Amino acid sequence: MEKKRCAGFTFAGIAAGIKKKGGRDLGLIVSEAPASVAGVFTRNRVQAAPVLLDRRRVQSGRCQAVIVNSGNANCCTGDAGMRDAEAMSRHAAAALGISEDLVCVASTGVIGQPMPMDAVVLSMPQLTNALSPEGIDEFAEAIMTTDLVPKVVSVQAEMAGTPYTLMGVAKGSGMIRPDMATMLCFIVTDLAVSPEVLQKSLAEGVDRSFNRITVDGDTSTNDTVLMMAGGRSGAAVRSDPEQAEFQARLDDVLIRLARMVVKDGEGATKLVEIAVVGAASEGDARKVADTVAHSNLVKTALFGEDANWGRIIAAAGRSGVPVAPDAIDIRFDGVMMCRNGMTCGNEAEKAVTAVLKKPEYRIVIDLHMGTASASVFTCDFSIDYVKINADYRS
Template identity: 45%
Template sequence: MRLPKEIIVPGFRAAGTHCGIKRSGAPDLALVVSDRPCVSAAVFTRNKVAAAPVVWGKALRTRSRLRGIVVNSGNANACTGAAGIEAVRRTSRAAGEALGLPADSLLIGSTGVIGVPLPVEKIVAALPGLAARLSPKGIPGAGEAIRTTDAFAKRGIRTVRAGGRAITIGAIAKGAGMIAPNMGTMLAYAFTDAALTPADARLLLREAADASFNRIVVDGDTSTNDTAALFANGACGLSPLRGKDLDAFRKALTSLLLDLALMIVRDGEGATRVVRLSVTGARSDADAAKAARAAASSPLVKTAVYGADLNWGRVIAALGRAGIAVDPMKISMRFAGETLLRRGMRPDPAAQRRAAPKIRKEAYAIDVDLGLGNGSDHVYFSDLTEKYVRINSGYRS
């Protein structure tokens, strides 16, 4: 996996810095700003315990002309009551003053420990200097500043041809733990010089998020802070994309966000393997989704993947508790292309011998056919290792 060293999106400037939230001295404050108003869209966590910046962001979502983001890491500003909302307001005002913009021009994000008051005075003090260091080459630095337990940065870039011109999409993300479908403790921000209508921006982001961030599982927990946002500033000079140009942009955005989502799964706080789990033959797509997520979230399935154990029994047990129609005598299952279960009957040992070395690889597929209908879905998940326990048993300390 090679990360692009540079991500330059025309009309956007960015920077990251250490403002004092993280005791390690690592970067913990990011700022990305467009030189012109953007058509924007955002999707947020479905966790009913939403962090203060998510509450703020949902209120701003009705505005389509935002200018960028301010994001801190090391503190989630979640479960912090009225003081948390006021901290978001202070951050927004301070950023606006530093940039000469209205206070409600920026989307605010936070990630880190829940239930600890946000030291907003450190953010406010750092923003003028951060604004002064904004650079067209600063997006990777901003990406570094939003990391928490991430072992590596997540960023990417795509170029699309439209109207005879090159359009750029750049994106940064963070996430390693507390990751589950419906987004997990992950932040993702995409920036483009394309021109989009507000309706298209909302639709494109929702479709891309559903095809990427909503299909990954690390530990089955859904965070209080999930946010994915798209900012399109139209600096390419074209009219809003439509037709084939819009379709090309859609494919590029979805591909980019899926790459970031898979980086999150590969990071996975100690993860060593990534599995694509597909379910077909369900009575409906909704049933297939429930089945896939039940198996992908199972600690027993995930530890079997870590141990390279061909334990299809753990998968079928998870399917049985998914709350959907299941007939064990109709289920077929393949590990890394080898059939280990055919309509409820175990195949000969040769299939297991062929599969054994394949599931020791860093990535492979588990394919389940429920044999009941035409419904299908898929997710990506990581294994569960001792390192995950070590990281999360001492997260606050």
């Protein structure tokens, strides 16, 4: 199978001894030259030291490297935590021979524990020596926590006839709620894009992807999406039509990564799209979809493969959107279960039960209030979710 590469970028992922259970836990992305950078971060008022550091550094619009660890969130660690985040960037910069200001940092793992900086510092030579143009899979593994699978998407496209690559990697399985991007995600491209256009495009793409997923309704303290555009391909975004074309490609990568995050949700067995149509506005559609997607009662019914459409219409009714209960239709992969706010009967329930046994399906809620629509991706709530989070720190 052809290895994934993006011209001008190298990647590494090693075991530094940060995770208690071992495995890769320290990753690095390096651009051969300073690249345009954009970032989107958590809206949680409790923010990890790396988030605070990166918020400042991306304002320059330039970045050359990102160092990432798993196993420790470096959050709620006081002044020492900020010193540790800065030290991570400083040691990475020294090893790479670049300016410290060009290094961003990201962390994920347990909150409230001091960073094991000795392990990070001692592993720096091994980390930089492991850098490879084909190292994205090792990097993806190094940033995982409760994830079961690495998440990497790579696409090739053309801009004005010149080929370029857009590649993204994400981690996320728990603490997932549409409130920025409850996870870590890193996007690189060898397309040339100005920092201003990159920031606008990334913010819009995140709103269409990671802001429309949920696993458990919790917003993390470490949510970070960083994107670097190096320009090595020779292709560039120079006009509004080209920006729109780039946006479509970026949205595709982000949405595919977002779906992978939900599909790999802690204990999840189902990936379900909650689509609301016929709303008076897109905002109304989003509110209804969010409320249904977040409902624990809906999510446990999905796990139990129970065609309990009453939980769905009840969630829609408490969304804060003025809905007409007697007008609502609910379909499961095209099978009508509820028409005009009433059941379609036993035969429909049997057909819907068959749909609920599939690993992926779509629930459509038609409000019949207008023409607007919106979707949110969710998963079921299983017994394994409780088990995973009951002993996460052990």
